[in-house]
Amino acid sequence: MGAAVIWFENVQRHDIARVGGKNASLGEMIAALSSSGIEVPNGFATTAVAYWRFIDANGLRAPIGALLRKWESGKTSLAETGAAIRKIILGGRWPTDVEEEIITAYRSLSRMLDVGEASVAVRSSATAEDLPTASFAGQQESFLNVVGEGALMDACRRCYASLFTDRAISYRKANAFDHMKVALSVGVQQMVRSDLGGAGVMFSIETETGFDKVVLINAAWGLGEYVVKGVVDPDEYRAFKPLLADSACAPIIQKRLGTKTSKLIYGDSGAPTRGVPTSAEEQASLVLSDAEILTLARWAVALEEHYGCPMDIEWAKDGDCRIYIVQARPETVQARAAPGLLPTYRIGKKGRLLAKGLAIGNGIAAGPVCLIDRPEDIGKFVDGAILVTTTTDPDWVSVMKRASAIVTDHGGRTSHAAIVSRELGVPAIVGAENATEALRSGDVVTVSCAEGDEGFIYEGRSEFKAETISLADIPETRTKVMLNLADPQSASRWWRFPADGIGLARMEFVITNAIQIHPMALVHFDRLKDRTAQERIAALTAGYPEKTDYFVDQLSQGLARLAAVAYPNPVIVRMSDFKTNEYAGLCGGAEFEPQEENPMIGFRGASRYYSPKYRDGFALECRAIKLLRETMGFRNVVVMIPFCRSVTEAEKVLAVMAENGLKRGVDGLEVYVMCEIPSNVVLATAFARAFDGFSIGSNDLTQLTLGVDRDSEDLAASFNEEDEAVKWMIAKVITDARQAGTKIGLCGQAPSDHPNFAAFLVECGINSVSVTPDSFVAVKKAVAAAEKAR
Template identity: 45%
Template sequence: MSKEFILWFDDIGMEDVPRVGGKSASLGEMTKAEVPVPYGFTTTAHAYQFFLEHSELTSVLEELLRELKDPEDTETLQKVGKSIRKTITEAGMPKELETAIRKAYEELTKKYQKEGGSGEPYVAVRSSATAEDLPDASFAGQQETYLNVVGADELVERVQECFASLFTDRAIYYRIQKGFDHLEVALAAAVQLMVFSEAAGVMFTLNVSNGDRDVVQIEAAYGLGEYVVQGTVTPDVYYAEKEDFALNKIISTKDVMLIRKEKGGVEEKTVPKTKREKQVLSDEQIVQLAEYGISIEEHYKKPMDIEWGLDERTGKLWILQARPETAWAGKAPAKAAEVEITEERKVIVKGLPASPGMVAGKASVILNVSDINKFQQGDILVTEMTAPDWVPAMKKAKAIVTNSGGMTCHAAIVSREMQIPCIVATKNATDIIQNGQDITVDAVNGVVYEGILKEAVAKKEEEKAVMAEVFPVTGTKVLMNLGDPDLADKYAELPCDGIGLMREEFIWTTFIHEHPNYLIEVGQSEKVVDMLAEGFRRVAKALYPRPVVLRLSDFKTSEYSDLKGGEKYEPEEPSSLLGWRGASRYYDPEYVDAFKLELEAVKKVREEFRLKNLWVMIPFCRTVEECEKVITIMKEEGLERGPDFKIWLMAEIPSNIILADKFSEYVDGFSVGSNDLTMLILGADRDNDRIAHIFDERDLAVRRAIHHLIQAAHKHGKTVSICGQAPSVYPEFTSFLIKSGIDSVSVNPDAVKSTKHLVAQVEQRIMLEKATGRGIPEDTDLEW
């Protein structure tokens, strides 16, 4: 009889789910596969059924369940659940079953002592339902788990409480929703040696936020893992690439932890201040855990949801349980809410069309960056103006509408890169558009309509078969601007020759969120290096072997102040646009240590990840002496110009143009930042609506400066590119650049294909004119 009540882990596998439930069967399966699982045994479904029959509970449960006519009736659900649990826990445990449990615990004690343990072992008792952990039905977390149980008496009590937990309110509700018969589902109790966890958590063999199966996602916190599973603490989150175990880490603040008590039971304790913001697992432990996860996934041949623990006595990582991951197993898209469709075109707001497209949806009016957590995926963002710390919300937006700004403001630039419609300079969108209002954004014509236009939601016609697009080879390279590393894989297939401008600031605002000096002060310098390196790596890997030119940090003081801890380190400046930014920070005693962390991240990508296609660019460098200081620091940190490592200078200040011959001594090339260069040559604030008509990169003064730079750079054997917005917006400007002899142009992703064709046409026209002696005379106004 006892053989029917108890089975050991090494005697069972996944074929035994009907006998021992999903959790116990999985523990047995992993034990046989030599995954490091704490050893133990399980009661069986037969034992549970025997308990109900011997205690004459079946008819009692049926009668109580009949009282629950509507599962949405919360009050009745709670009343019925409580009555059933009380009935089960107060029933007597059948003698035969109790004896079998005690005998199994005695055998486990002998094994424990034989392997060096003393006294009776502490165990974890985990509920295992026979319909649990199936691909289409996740019962996870609906039944109870009891930790740090010691002694046969307490174990018998906990097993009986596990039986009762089959009727928690959420379990009853879930079974009704899934169509399971309450009395057809049985419960087993898995009893396994307790891991004395100094750290624990969960692991998924995919990214649970987007279903990406190329990564392992690990969540870690101090103490026992129950607080991670329950959501009581915000754990560290680590992402490990399955291909090469490259790591991306998000370190959280862990204030409390659940720990085991020496004499049984558990209690909550405060995490010591010195550990709260430290990384829970070492990089080596993360990789080891990820390897376990990949092995388990390969064994089960499906994505898995795994719980793990790090034993404080031995430093060994243990796998506590594993089940199929259900969120992405057969996930259907959420059903869209019905909206009223209109054909009436009632214009409520007008502005500048900064990024083309037409979409309809719900407006979300956000006035303060502190409220962006309220922004929902797929809404239309309506605000005064965006800045780098708005990027997390912008990534969720279907479209963006702002009160202020011009064609080169933050909202415009980022929207074009993300390829989402954007209208800027509406003046009063936040006053006219109501939060939650249905609107249609026509960013081709720069207008916002009231309601959902039929035209915006009409189904697209089935695409006709077309010939594959062919792109000509050009002498002038066409590069691409990129800020968000998450978009690298998406845009890598475009016919570009590399990245001409990778903006580092996106990584700070989207992933790091904290001021570098603050992180240095709290001992988390490694976080800066790791997270920057991960962002750089993603882009360099996606584009390899094409070059990726990283613009080193170019936040203004006002933007640095918005990062956590930033106010302590940033001065108040009357004009941060012309203040402490770019190269002037890199050698400043108050920032140089932070700059060295950027360089360390670059070096890590080039040397550890062997992505030698990562180059760098120095922004906003005012003087030749400043450039020399920065180059010296880079050399001291192991980044020296050579055949496979180029250093560019962003030419965005008139001094860069006037002294191009002097700057050429320290760099390999220049990249024109046409936005700031135009502003400083014309003395026109590019974000000022009042004088927006003056700000124009096509002005003769700007073109003459760029033409001179190209001539001076080429005279000294240096290359010239451009990474401002002008080539993406004005085709005639691109034509001027090519005729001036520029080496490359870097444009937004949406302009890569058209620019590639335009460059080819201009180059062919130049060759034709030279061959025939005919054509438009050179523009003599360009000469300096």
């Protein structure tokens, strides 16, 4: 007849038919990965045999089958059918021998843990669950902090009943699973005291873009159920997988603090768990240390390698900071994505910003808002509307399927709303905080998840365009075609492009959006005269006793997300190139910037780096690059100096860089110069001795060659990058650079706008062309055609 109970250590992943996907995976990890240092709490599983013995002992096959047939024939509703089946299962009695086996195993587990009655997690594990093609995410019940034999048997019975929740019945029907051939196993696992620590979910792949070189981790205080259900907005961390094997590297490329306003802990007065507010200190603190982030990330890589596919993993940390893996299953959304196709969306004219949160997916949808406060009101939902609510759980799946987009106040990338919306292919914004207050039913809005990590909700119907790029249609070229990228949040959207690296990574974008503070205002924080700015800086840098560390951390992490996309190809990071008026716009910046009549050719670029007015700020930029290259391990990062007017100025900048630990040639560090001033062309041979490469900035070079302000409406017709004088300058510097054996590329807009210009560059013998992602395919094809014509 078969055993009713089996210990995890005796289960392997091919035992899904016996103990379900979840329990089979737990056994596989204990048996195969314990030697790798991965810790999994001990426990046992009831088998499919035990389930069928329970069903048959109570004579339930026939009535369950009859109830399902009535529903399928349209005689009863799904809700009526599910409720009726659950009722008869909950009224069933345990066969004596099955109950004895479960209780005997529970007593053994309690003795192993040296307690009278163990606290256990009781989790459902269906025999058609956690497959690579069907996740059944969150459809069956789990119960935490179950203590005592009676409570355990009751929890196991409730798990059986949860095989027939409305959502589970409809999901099996949609995926053609026979209801009467799916059994349920129950996992009984030692509870991790994460109520005293923290818990969360991680993926061995980036969930929105499928970028396969990143581990994504969500974390919150307390038991992990609040993360999965989307009750809290968790911390979010990213680690770069290719560098994790090097113990000398700490490739943590993002640490985002979540609000984490509440947590789930052990209950009292008979309730196994209860929710409580978190303290101000907990809300202001990261759940995981750097060492813990790296440990989890390395475990994720080990699990992925063992299972041979991207993984969705739940983890928990107890009060002694000991970390465990409590579940692991194949990732199901990106695994089904067409590998050779890249769907892209571009948003054009848009209305007023109403709310924002974390973007799930990369789509855009427009339509009327349908605000639903409670699950009981789901029947009021209008098909095709944008569902707006505080949070979702599996009871919401039926209405989520009918929505054109989903918006929730709470939740992270691993919350229920995020997981289900990905499976459905519906764009969603989670953790929008005030969406239910800012949006009203009936109002038409646009939900945009196509602008990076953040998702935005705009008033009215925005203009947007959708297209699918076939990667197979992109030709190979001898000339390197690279990307111009600035926004770390959207960079991983383009990881599938066959780009030869990043030809221009704009540091100032990260400073403006992620840091927001003038670096000199951090250096001289205590001396700031602007009290409003001082208060804002104090809020932005909370958690940083040394204010300058905030700048270094945020800048290095932002640049790391760019470097990760191109690794191991080169990533050319241009040091800050703000004009004085732009610097003054940063928080606290007005006190440190002169007012200039013409900032375009004023105190900018290289001249700032050795000046007493900015030298300390430049030192922070150097510290961030040093951290990026040496601590994180991104040796593919190349430094580029903008607006360098003379060779003497170049020597001063290189000396200051060396003082700050960035010496050209040491540890493979290359330093390039922007070629955007006529003097860079005239003295190209001398500049080639000072630098390892040139990057032609065709916009500024055109302005200064023709004496035309590109922003002047009256002179718009005169600004022409294809002017013969400009082309002569470009051809001349390419020739001189090639003769000097120095690399040279172009990172201006011209090749993106004019295919003939790309052909001109190829004819001149340029090494590389760097363009914006939206023109990458067209430029790649133009370069290939030009190479073929030569």
